[in-house]
Amino acid sequence: QVRVVETGGGSVQEGGSLTLSCTFSGFPSSGLTFGDLAMGWFRQAPGKERKVVSCVNWDGGSIYYIDTVKDRFTISRDDAKNTLYLRMNNVKPEDTAAYFCAAFSDVRVCPQGITFSSWGQGTQVTVSS
Numbered sequence: 001q002v003r004v005v006e007t008g009g010g011s012v013q014e015g016g017s018l019t020l021s022c023t024f025s026g027f028p029s030s031g032l033t034f035g036d037l038a039m040g041w042f043r044q045a046p047g048k049e050r051k052v053v054s055c056v057n058w059d060g061g062s063i064y065y066i067d068t069v070k071d072r073f074t075i076s077r078d079d080a081k082n083t084l085y086l087r088m089n090n091v092k093p094e095d096t097a098a099y100f101c102a103a104f105s106d107v108r109v110c111p112q113g114i115t116f117s118s119w120g121q122g123t124q125v126t127v128s129s
Helices: none
Strands: 003-007 010-013 018-025 038-044 051-056 063-065 073-078 083-088 097-104 123-128
Touching: 003 097, 018 038, 018 097, 018 123, 038 073, 038 083, 051 073, 051 083, 063 073, 083 097
Parallel strands: 010 123
Antiparallel strands: 003 018, 018 083, 038 051, 038 097, 051 063, 073 083, 097 123
């Protein structure tokens, strides 16, 4: 089973920056690999549902952001390292949440949260004003 580990969270002041990383492992020797899959970041604030933040297709040619993070967050992937990133600039208190990542069979299903991999344990981001 594909395993997912998110890291890079922490406490940051409003207007600051943070980079989250998500490393995947356990792909079977035959079948789909990291480079074949779309990837996405989601977040879950206390008492709320997990919601999509950003998605990227297998070759990085198609990227989706929710409106509230456009021009502030950047999703990227390093297929050689099986790692997905989320660069967060000019963070705001409303960005406070646990951030999760997962793999998806297609970027079009990413916003719906229909995952190919399991979810990781998440990494907490806390933005103070």
